[in-house]
Amino acid sequence: MAELRGALIGCGFFAVNQLHAWRDIAGATIVAICDRDPDRLRIVGDQFGIARRYTDAMALFAGESLDFVDIATTAPSHRPLVEMAAQHRVPAICQKPFAPTLADAKAMVKACTDAGVPLMVHENFRWQSPIQAARAVLDSNEIGTPFFGRISFRSAYDVFSGQPYLATGKRFIIEDLGIHILDIARFLLGDVSTITTRTARINPAIAGEDVASMLMDHASGATSVVDCSYATKLAVEPFPETMIEIDGTDGTIRLVQGYQLTVTGKSGTRVTDVSPPLLPWTSRPWHNIQESVVAIQQHWVDCLAKRTEPATSGADNLKTFALVEAAYAGAASREPVQLDTLL
Ligand code: NAD
Ligand code: 89Y
Incomplete structure (x- = not known):
């Protein structure tokens, strides 16, 4: 071609x-x-x-x-x-x-x-190699059918110096970062039927919320918790790692800080280092995000060549974006929000 x-x-x-x-x-x-x-x-x-x-x-x-x-x-x-x-x-x-x-x-x-x-949203977090590794475990059926997930991103990294507009918007963490984590939840556990949300602003210097806790029902029957914070000061700053816990009928997946993936399943327990590679132009700690940019853009080129729909097409991303809207609506009302009312 x-x-x-x-x-x-x-x-x-x-x-x-x-x-x-x-x-x-x-x-x-x-x-x-x-x-x-x-x-x-x-x-x-x-x-x-x-x-x-x-x-x-x-x-x-x-x-x-x-x-x-x-x-x-x-x-x-x-x-x-x-x-x-x-x-x-x-x-x-x-x-x-x-x-x-x-x-x-x-x-x-x-x-x-x-x-x-064709229209693709650059929704790259699901393309990070640790997240792809977790998806591959689910695909192998090693842990059976997932019934619970926790997808977590908690940090105190200063994102405002590189992206000053993040400090001034009425909406912050769900729209900017939570959107990725919600998309990962969809990628691992499937589409969502209901979401319940609580938010908080801890950093007084910003306009939007910097903490969000979300509880979701998936169409599969699984339950997940998606929690995000930019107000969490830890001994070792984890930015920009997403932590994952998935419990299935035959085992568990744990992706913990330092990109260590532990799988306990039908064939016992296996611990793997799923650190993203450091490419010549990437630098820590951003290399995890930077590497996923190559993966998603390669996917776009492959999809154009094969005339197939990208995994994060505009149509697919409406379901992730609807979660963002539903999360803000539910945080305001303090009521669960049904996704089918939005889509
Ligand atoms: P930025 O403000 O640094 O850059 C945006 C640029 O677009 C500016 O140079 C601005 O002049 C230009 N621009 C705006 N409107 C334009 C127009 N109509 N025509 C031509 N140029 C125009 O912003 P950024 O931090 O680079 O973020 C850009 C986007 O990337 C945001 O949506 C942000 O959420 C997203 N982002 C994604 C990731 C990820 O991992 N996917 C990470 C960081 C930022
Ligand atoms: O804008 C955000 C994104 O998409 O990934 C991390 C980020 O740069 C700051 O939250």
Whole structure:
């Protein structure tokens, strides 16, 4: 297959990882970049040797012949940019959170479906190698049928210095980080029917909630607890590790700090180091997230080649995004929220 020609819109903090990852992926090249901030455009264009640069996305679509666009801006611009891609019949990847509201996300899925173009949300946490290792254990049936899960992310890492907008939004941890952890819960235990949520703001310097505890019923009958915090000071800072406990009819999975995976099942107990690899351009502690960027972008290229739907397609991500909306609604009402009322 000929090399795919892609463009990246949004050359900020996280986009640098996406551009490094594109360099590692065979079959696709980023031929043009766009950012409305000329300084970011220059810095990133020079760093990655990309000469074709635009400050306006309309001009990018008009000026380039593209096989896909990779949208790495923050949520407020996602809907207009995805709709622009659909208008130009260009397949699109959109960073999480998919959109500011579920209504926007649904409109974006419809625009791409109507235009007949693939849409994938860059929901990368499920692509982290430790999470994939846990999924592989479930697929092997070693622990039987899961009936309980706890997916946990607790940290006090300063995410605000790299991403200052996280301190100012009315919504914080569920929309920014919890979305990944909720997606991992769906990935491991299946779709969710009901969610009950409690939130708190511990850090007085931020506008949104930095603690969220969620209890979920899965359609399979399993129960899960998803708990997230950016107010948890630990002896050894675990950022950005997600811890996992799954109990099944024949055994258990435990993914603990330090990327140690313990599986007790039909063939006894096995402890494995599932640390993510340190790639030449990645650095600790972000390497876990950075490596998953390569995996999800490779998945996109594979799906375009095979004309198959990406695992985290726009349509799939509506179910993760609905959990975010349901969590905020349930935190406000202190009542359980049924997901089928939103989807
Ligand atoms: P950022 O503010 O550093 O960068 C965004 C860039 O987009 C800025 O340079 C801005 O000028 C540009 N931009 C915004 N609107 C634009 C438009 N309409 N046209 C052209 N350029 C535009 O933000 P960031 O921290 O890089 O985050 C970007 C997205 O990545 C967010 O949605 C964030 O949640 C997500 N993110 C994902 C992960 C992950 O692991 N998946 C990690 C961090 C951030
Ligand atoms: O924006 C967030 C994300 O997607 O992963 C971690 C993060 O950078 C901070 O919470």
